[in-house]
Structure formats: C-alpha cells, structure tokens
Amino acid sequence: MERENLNLFILADNALVVNGLKHYLEERFNSRIRVYSFYDTKSCLKKVNRHTNVVVLDYFIGGRSGMEALRCIKALNPETEIIFHSSNDDVMAAVNAYLKGETRIFNTSHKKYRHKFANQYI
Numbered sequence: 001m002e003r004e005n006l007n008l009f010i011l012a013d014n015a016l017v018v019n020g021l022k023h024y025l026e027e028r029f030n031s032r033i034r035v036y037s038f039y040d041t042k043s044c045l046k047k048v049n050r051h052t053n054v055v056v057l058d059y060f061i062g063g064r065s066g067m068e069a070l071r072c073i074k075a076l077n078p079e080t081e082i083i084f085h086s087s088n089d090d091v092m093a094a095v096n097a098y099l100k101g102e103t104r105i106f107n108t109s110h111k112k113y114r115h116k117f118a119n120q121y122i
Contacts, residue, residue: 005032005033005034006032006033006034006053006054007033007034007036007051007052007053007054008025008033008034008035008036008053008054008055008056009035009036009037009038009044009047009048009052009054009055009056010022010035010036010037010038010055010056011037011038011039011041011044011055011056011057011058011061011066011069012038012039012056012057012058012061012085013039013040013058013061013062014058015039017058017085018037018039019037021056021085022035022037040061040062041061041062041068041069041072044069044073045069045072045073045076048072048073048076048077048080049076049077050077050079052073052076052077052080053079053080053081054080054081054082054083055073055080055081055082055083056083056085057069057070057073057082057083057084057085058084058085058086059084059085059086060086066084070082070084
C-alpha cells in the first residue's frame with residue numbers, strides 16, 4: 001500500500017509496542033505516512049474519519065477484545081484497513097479473527113516482526 005500522506009493509527013495499551021512501532025515506521029517511511037498513537041479506544045474513535053487509512057489495533061486493548069473497536073472503526077469508516085497485532089502468541093486468537101474474515105494479524109513480541117509488518121502492509 002504505497003500512498004502519499006497515508007494516515008496510520010496505532011491503538012494499543014502497551015507504550016513500548018506503540019512507541020517502538022511508531023518510531024520504526026516514521027524512520028522507515030519519513031513523511032510518506034503520518035503515524036498517530038492512541039492508548040485507549042475512546043480517544044482513537046474520536047479521531048477516526050474518512051481520511052483514516054489504516055489502524056494497527058491491539059487484539060487485547062484495555063483488557064478487552066479489539067473486535068469491539070474494530071466494529072466501531074468500520075462503522076465510522078468502512079474503507080479503513082484494520083491490522084490486528086498482539087504480543088501474545090495465542091494462536092487461537094489469530095485463527096478466530098482470520099476465520100471471521102475481519103483482519104490481518106501480526107505478532108509484535110519479537111523485533112523482527114516490525115520489519116515484516118512494514119514490508120507487508122505499508
């Protein structure tokens with residue numbers, strides 16, 4: 001997905017994951033994308049609009065499933081691509097999301113996955 005002025009949101013409650021991924025994406029893509037970070041669903045949903053291209057969404061946000069956030073984001077902008085991420089190696093969570101056809105999933109528990117994420121999805 002190569003575009004000018006891509007708006008990418010990161011929604012996760014783990015500051016290390018958010019800051020690490022944000023830093024990596026900004027370094028790799030410079031001004032081609034704008035990265036916004038959110039630590040709770042409510043603040044993110046306030047900013048989602050027709051210009052929101054991609055949301056990287058924590059599978060578990062604030063102790064709850066990210067599926068609710070996904071449905072709200074899609075209601076606000078059906079064109080927004082959602083990419084779930086999780087630092088949990090719970091394979092069943094990934095399989096269930098995939099079977100529902102809702103999203104893509106990548107694992108952020110290892111540094112090497114950030115590079116893979118950027119090459120596949122951005």
